[in-house]
Amino acid sequence: MRIAVPNKGRLHDPTLELLDRAGIGVENGADRQLYADTVDPEITVLYARAADIPEYVADGAADVGITGYDQVRESGVDDVAELLDLDFGKCRLVLAAPEDGDIAEPGDLDGKTVATEFPTVTREYFDGLGVDPEIVEVTGATELTPHVEMADAIVDITSTGTTLRVNRLGIVDEVLQSSVRLFAREDVRDDPKVRQVETALRSVLDASGKRYLMLNAPEDRLDDVKDVLPGLGGPTVLDVDEPGTVAVHAVVEERAVFEAVNDLKDVGASGILVTEIERLVE
Ligand SMILES: Nc1ncnc2c1ncn2[C@@H]1O[C@H](COP(=O)(O)OP(=O)(O)OP(=O)(O)O)[C@@H](O)[C@H]1O
Ligand SMILES: O=P(O)(O)OC[C@H]1O[C@H](OP(=O)(O)OP(=O)(O)O)[C@H](O)[C@@H]1O
Ligand SMILES: [Mg+2]
Incomplete structure (x- = not known):
């Protein structure tokens, strides 16, 4: 059984710590390695980018995955089942625009430009409102785009709000709430080993x-x-x-x-x- 976990970024350490507390700690997991063994000979860890994990699980490169709900939604995969909300990596995906600008509500963005690392979720969000902006995909530093006339607004992650504040951006609307989830491919979700992993992780949450x-x-x-x-x-x-x-x-x-x-x-x-x-x- 293979578990895909974030290879770096802010979700990497807490994910490995959780696996450790659940009794399925990673062994000889040196940096920059693709796979690592765990204390359970039947469980291997696959390191992948947080954004790629849903796809890896859906495609069968891994059986279960641990990553943000925002990434699961953005990947658009539908043959995975959520098993647990792991209650960390809590953040919100929000629509934000310059504080001193004239974007006050989502409808103001019709025909305007929105920059985001989450084009799929953003398109779904605007479709749901019947609003049709141009969506520009960026791969980072999204908060800068309104200040260099690349976009009128952004859809990006916020938690403490510091990044938005520093960039003088105000929240116009919430697009979705996210936290880290354990999910499995539909065809293996009831496998005994998958159930064991779910039980082990749940036991850590229940003890907290x-x-x-x-x-x-x-x-x-x-x-x-x-x-x-x-x-x-x-x-x-x-x-x-x-x-x-x-x-x-x-x-x-x-x-x-x-x-x-x-x-x-x-x-x-x-x-x-x-x-x-x-x-x-x-
Ligand atoms: N400020 C934050 N607070 C809480 N959770 C966050 C925050 N930023 C990101 N996350 C969560 O962590 C996930 C991964 O973000 P992170 O920044 O670690 O990786 P990344 O930027 O996608 O990685 P990479 O460096 O490979 O581009 C996000 O999809 C989200 O679920
Ligand atoms: O509301 P805040 O607490 O300021 O958090 C929001 C920031 O956190 C994330 O970036 P991260 O720190 O992961 O950097 P990255 O752009 O390199 O991914 C996200 O992309 C925002 O920029
Ligand atoms: Mg990030």
Whole structure:
């Protein structure tokens, strides 16, 4: 089974880190290499440009891919199925125009020029509005084009908004929201290995923002302890050597830990241990 992942750019590191946390870390993945092994002998990683990954998956060069939703949409491939929203690489594709210009709404661009690295998505967007600008494809530094009279507006990625601000461009409309997705070719989406990869990655997402709590409590206060712990499906209660004492384990939302620990102490808990969770398979 082959997973296509971004070979460089801002998605490269977080993608490899996620695979690592999911237990399918890349081994001997030296820079500029096309393929790398993972700790699972049946899984190979293929490094590709973020924009090429949907095509690689659709064509069979890889079975599953990890890249931005914007790239999946731009590639226009339709025989891939999204398996997971991996919740990073969050950004928006927006229509933006010079702040001091006269483009106030998308309709103002009829017959005008829009520069973008995303011509397919941009054309679909304007078609949906019944507006017909000329679309000029560029391969980078899109924000410059309105200032050199190449375009009246752009469709480009924004997250913090810094790049638009620096280039004195204002958002006219949102075209789409994006984040990184795991997707598979339709004909392999139900293969056991693909399912295993999906489960492994989901387990990392499910563990994020959660903590594992372990503590000892007097047996006769167990009901109070259970009331305090908003654990997933209730806590696990274990016997310990000390008579009259039980050990309690529970998964707790990170933001609830502070209050839970204080409340647990109030109901007689001791030896409270809070740990990170790497993966959580439900
Ligand atoms: N500012 C940003 N904030 C969040 N996510 C972003 C941002 N810019 C890009 N992305 C996401 O990362 C993907 C890849 O962008 P990146 O800039 O890493 O690669 P690229 O510019 O396509 O690569 P290359 O250097 O090969 O041209 C985008 O398609 C988008 O999904
Ligand atoms: O809203 P912001 O936080 O400013 O982010 C937006 C910028 O981020 C991306 O560029 P990137 O940094 O990936 O550089 P690139 O043009 O080399 O791809 C994107 O193309 C925008 O230019
Ligand atoms: Mg970029």
